[in-house]
Amino acid sequence: MAESKPITRLIRSDQIEPVASRFKAIAHPLRLAIVCLLGPGERTVTEICQELGTTQPNISQHLNLLHNQDLLRSRKEGNRVYYAIADQRLSEIIGMLQQIYCPEDNA
Structure with a gap:
């Protein structure tokens, strides 16, 4: 059986707080939905x-x-502000969660 590693070996100790x-x-x-x-x-x-059905101040x-x-x-273009995921790794994590918890959406 493999020996379990302490958590600080899985994530660099200086990164634990920011990741958490x-x-x-x-x-x-709502933020997960965004x-x-x-x-x-x-x-x-x-x-x-419009997609999430809530107000602009809330979003x-x-x-x-x-x-x-x-x-x-x-990024701002005229009077519109566009948002996107900043780090592709987050998109990958969300994609994995969707595969696990929303399989009918990925069919």
């Missing part, structure tokens, strides 16, 4: 609001939190 904070940020249902929605590509704030608050955790990037 990022997971905490996407653990909220990240799932952005998996295929960037969207405007208006598109995100903006959640987008700011995700952006501050370096999970999202944004």
